Amino acid sequence: MAKRTRLIEGTWNCTSCDTRNIPARHRNCPNCNNPREETGQESEFEFGEEQSVTDEKALSAAAAGADWFCDYCGASNRGDTPLCRHCRAERSSTSRALSAEPDPDAAPPPEPEFPRAPKSSRRWLYLVLLLPCFGGGLFSFWGSRTHGVTGQVVSTEWTRTVQRESFQRVSQTGWRDGLSTTAPRMPVNGQGERPGVENIRDCTRRQRGTRQVADGTERVCEDKTRRVQCGTEEKCTRQKLGNGYMKEVCDDVPKYCDESYEDCHTRTRYRTEPVYDVSCTYDTYAWTDMGPPARASGNDSAPRWPELRVGAVDRLRHEEKYLVRIEYQDGGVKRHELEPRNESEFLSWKKGQSVSLQVSNLGSVSNVTQGEAAR
Template identity: 55%
Template sequence: MAKRIRIIEGTWNCTSCDTKDIPARHKKCPTCNNPRELTGKESEFEFGGTDAATGKALRDGVTDEKALDMASAGADWFCAYCGASNRGDQPICKNCKAERTDDSKALQEEADPGMPAPRPQAPPTKKRTLGKVGMALVGSLFFCCGSTIVYGFWLSAEHETTGQITSTEWKRTAYHERFTPVTLEGWQDELRTQAPRMPSDGKGELAGVQNIRGCVSRQRSTRKVADGTERVCSTKTRKVACGTEEKCRTRNKGNGFKEEICEDVTKYCSESYEDCRNETRYRTEPVYAQQCSYDTYQWKELARRDTSGHDDEPPRWAELSVGATDRVRREEKYTLHIAYDDGEKKATLEPKTEQEYLAWKKGQQVSLTVNNNGDVKQILPR
């Protein structure tokens, strides 16, 4: 697409006499003859507004041959002796006649933003150091992260302390159960006839499955089955080419002028469309099976006896009288209560068996392993 190039002239303000909007082609103020200098607002140019949609400058382009010549002269430079502004192609200062020197400051001409940037050359490899600021940042990060890590380690750190068993307690429960005939229900395809076996001394029993009867069809579950297809549509949008539009870009030439480049580019618009597809439709249907009654046996609780004690009382079981098809099921729990750190903190220990429980006594000294978070990790006799 064809490019359209214009030169836009900027304006500057004199800080000596306050004259405004002096065209960039004037290196001196037309009112007070003061040269434009690098310092202050005189080093800045105003180029007016731009159209928000296209980026095109609202100011008219330059057609004057003299101004166009100045625009192509390169970036302005400022005399190192008097500070006056000079054309980029002028080797001698127009104000004081001094030659341009290496220390003369100059404005910069921008590259075309529409062109790809030149590939930078790889700098020579050199040893990199963090410097004071980098070291400070690393130090800060290390302090923050390190503090969290150190605190975590501190919480998990363990230490040894001593304590004393202040009391002991036990609780035992005996259940009297009988192997009792019952009637249950089950799915026919899961039932297999099997003769029961009665327990001997409370063990060796087999529940069995007998007298399967009264089977009826009942809903067992549900399942999803395909029920045809349906067309599902949704409205979506997409970008499509819809003509062209003007887009402009500018680059500062560093001398009070800007080069504007305009092109006609493809314009894209949003278009709505229907996105349709065929999807399988499903329905839920019940699954039936034969449910039957059958005879079997289960252990059923007839009685319960609790016993408990503490400190020097020896653990004991309640007496239960049971028959040939009965059994006794037992549960037991043992607890030691411990105080440590001069009695300010408490802990408990639960031995698994009577033998373990009887190895501890009220008033006995113990050794505890505790972390800084207050978790008791181990309790041992002293």
């Protein structure tokens, strides 16, 4: 449908005799003959009834332009008359006029933007979200604060183990594509050995893994929503002409609704299939633990390795562990253990030695430094 334009006549209230809802076409009050003026809101029209006007006189008045007010008597006058109808004074360049609104028919107003959440309520949201973080931050800040205390080394301990390993013949299984017969080589002084592959036998087919195989197609559907036009709706814009009349232009614009639909497509379907390969047993050599490890420990400051005899194809695996126990006063007697990484680090700690520690408010020790020598 095409655009529809109509004129609406406003009403005003007489401030002299209090007559209300006088149609705009009357420039004087029909009751007391007071001319309509700018003062007393007499020229601020109400458009409550929204009755369309079509008669010749109204159309002419609406087309006359914005009203102007006489400098001498204050009466309102048609925009297209040069003389005051009340006192015959001329319209001057200083005569005030009602302002007409821009024509919405000429240039459509910009589309209204989507409403945004007011800033203040967003700020509240941030505050509510941040509060727990802030409290947690304060606590971890307090907990991470450290203070210095003095302590003492109460004991030291070392533990050393030696495991004898021998290069022994063993049976293993492996995938045939990774096996080729090679001769083993025995170690000399615990090194230079090669495991070798010998006597490949008992080969059988076994499952080695799986693979995905295309197996036809399948149809998959998703529920989705889209915007579609669903008829039209009437949209009207109004323009006050500054003379008691209002121009209304209505048009039918497309209306959009959400429509749900199924979005379907076809995709390849896969099935899982086993993959077989040939596995064999073979002989090789490997380092093998021989018996329990020999162990030595002590609280002195002279760590030593346990004695063990070594055969021609043997080697020894050494492991060492050190411990320094510290006691300190921090609202009661507390203990802390250090684990030096090697012998020289271990030997720098002496029983009875005083140390200083940095302890956090949550009780964790962050730093230990050696104080004066043992007393």
